[in-house]
Amino acid sequence: MENAPLPPPSEQPLPNRTDVLVIGAGYTGLSAARETAAAGRSTLVLDAGGLGTGCSSRNGGQVAYSIKPTFKDLAKRFGAALAFRICREGLDAMAYLRTLSTHDIGWQQHGCFFGAHTPRHFAIMARDAESQPRGLEQRISVVPRAEQASEIASDYYHGGCVYPDDASVDPTRLLLALWRRAIDSGATLIDHCPVTAINTSPEGFDVLTARGIVHARQVLLATNGYSGPLSPWHRRRVMPIGSYQIATEALGVDTVRTLIPHARNIVDSRRVVVYFRPSPDGERIIFGGRAALAEKDPLACVPRLKQMLVQIFPQLKSAQVSHAWAGWVAYTFDTLPHLGRHEGIYYCMGYCGQGVPLAPYFGTRIGQQMLGLEEGRTAFDGLPFPSRPYYHGTPWFLAPSVFAYRVIDAIGV
Numbered sequence: 001m002e003n004a005p006l007p008p009p010s011e012q013p014l015p016n017r018t019d020v021l022v023i024g025a026g027y028t029g030l031s032a033a034r035e036t037a038a039a040g041r042s043t044l045v046l047d048a049g050g051l052g053t054g055c056s057s058r059n060g061g062q063v064a065y066s067i068k069p070t071f072k073d074l075a076k077r078f079g080a081a082l083a084f085r086i087c088r089e090g091l092d093a094m095a096y097l098r099t100l101s102t103h104d105i106g107w108q109q110h111g112c113f114f115g116a117h118t119p120r121h122f123a124i125m126a127r128d129a130e131s132q133p134r135g136l137e138q139r140i141s142v143v144p145r146a147e148q149a150s151e152i153a154s155d156y157y158h159g160g161c162v163y164p165d166d167a168s169v170d171p172t173r174l175l176l177a178l179w180r181r182a183i184d185s186g187a188t189l190i191d192h193c194p195v196t197a198i199n200t201s202p203e204g205f206d207v208l209t210a211r212g213i214v215h216a217r218q219v220l221l222a223t224n225g226y227s228g229p230l231s232p233w234h235r236r237r238v239m240p241i242g243s244y245q246i247a248t249e250a251l252g253v254d255t256v257r258t259l260i261p262h263a264r265n266i267v268d269s270r271r272v273v274v275y276f277r278p279s280p281d282g283e284r285i286i287f288g289g290r291a292a293l294a295e296k297d298p299l300a301c302v303p304r305l306k307q308m309l310v311q312i313f314p315q316l317k318s319a320q321v322s323h324a325w326a327g328w329v330a331y332t333f334d335t336l337p338h339l340g341r342h343e344g345i346y347y348c349m350g351y352c353g354q355g356v357p358l359a360p361y362f363g364t365r366i367g368q369q370m371l372g373l374e375e376g377r378t379a380f381d382g383l384p385f386p387s388r389p390y391y392h393g394t395p396w397f398l399a400p401s402v403f404a405y406r407v408i409d410a411i412g413v
């Protein structure tokens with residue numbers, strides 16, 4: 001964010017009515033707003049905070065195929081044909097983001113190294129790389145442990161796989177590009193304007209905000225992990241889960257290159273996953289993961305995240321941490337994103353921590369759906385959006401789950 005300053009707070013008065021009201025000025029909301037505004041619908045985007053207050057200014061910027069369930073799991077649930085279409089959209093989302101790389105979004109296609117946490121994980125990775133479903137193939141090269149030094153200056157992993165088509169973006173530059181496209185298409189953004197209630201009206205909706213009421217014909221909820229109590233139905237379906245990141249002090253481009261020679265993104269096969277990469281300017285390592293059982297202040301997570309980083313790179317024992325931050329990612333119970341319409345309100349959310357490619361793509365699609373356009377249709381339309389008994393928006397089961405996953409990781413299953 002320091003390299004890509006955000007625009008000053010908006011000063012426009014709140015309009016009395018609008019065709020489309022988008023709640024949430026992140027990648028999803030801005031992408032949808034661009035579609036509806038470009039089609040000539042008056043479009044108002046409101047955010048409780050400033051532009052990108054949520055995840056969209058503070059993420060790791062990693063771009064990968066981001067549908068979590070495997071084709072096999074999806075085929076069991078939905079049949080092979082729909083499973084294929086769902087997975088295809090994961091690839092389409094990456095391709096869509098690549099089309100935006102003509103804007104200044106800091107696109108770097110350095111690929112990703114997926115490190116195996118155990119020898120068994122490596123065997124599974126190697127097998128899966130050889131037997132990808134037809135039509136869903138990604139370029140993958142298997143890297144045995146003996147050759148892993150070419151990818152990472154660490155013995156921590158038991159080999160891994162390289163995905164050369166994965167990329168990274170500068171998260172704030174992507175946000176600014178999507179904001180610019182929405183504004184240039186005619187959308188209006190008003191920030192620091194929380195929406196407090198959405199009531200149905202004969203013409204659509206009366207939307208109550210901290211600054212007054214707006215009458216809207218259509219409403220989109222693009223609030224993701226920041227959804228709060230505004231819509232209890234969505235709140236019962238999305239779990240806000242903290243993701244924590246640190247940046248090292250500037251280590252120098254040469255040092256960072258010795259640690260991660262091809263400047264790739266790195267993720268690993270642990271249940272409690274960590275993810276890291278060189279900063280966009282190549283000077284630092286940006287490292288993220290789940291540092292605590294329960295949610296904590298990001299500063300309180302620094303020692304644990306630093307320890308996790310040093311486990312992988314003992315060379316960084318004396319490196320200082322210069323920045324720490326966190327955000328709320330939106331998990332769903334079936335680990336799929338969801339978009340559609342409930343009681344007349346459109347929604348698009350639940351990227352399970354992988355919204356950098358998914359949010360601009362599905363945000364665009366939901367905007368097109370609001371316009372009634374055929375190209376807005378997705379394989380996700382009409383999928384059940386599951387909740388769980390006794391879940392009302394506070395993931396009380398998170399700490400025991402993270403604990404159990406840590407134990408599984410520690411015993412190396």
Ligand SMILES: Cc1cc2nc3c(=O)[nH]c(=O)nc-3n(C[C@H](O)[C@H](O)[C@H](O)COP(=O)(O)OP(=O)(O)OC[C@H]3O[C@@H](n4cnc5c(N)ncnc54)[C@H](O)[C@@H]3O)c2cc1C
Pocket residue numbers: 023024025026027028029046047048049050051052053054055056057058059060061062063064066193194195196222223224225226227228230243244245275288325326327328329330349351352353354355356357358359
């Ligand atoms: C630390 C971290 C690292 C991540 N790393 C990666 C990564 O490397 N790769 C990847 O693919 N994904 C990553 N993600 C996830 C990714 O950033 C998100 O999936 C994506 O940004 C979601 O975009 P969004 O627009 O849907 O939601 P957000 O950007 O979260 O925006 C939601 C907005 O809704 C607003 N809002 C909420 N309620 C209201 C209300 N009542 N009234 C008005 N406004 C409201 C909020 O203020 C917020 O600005 C990461 C996330 C975090 C936190």
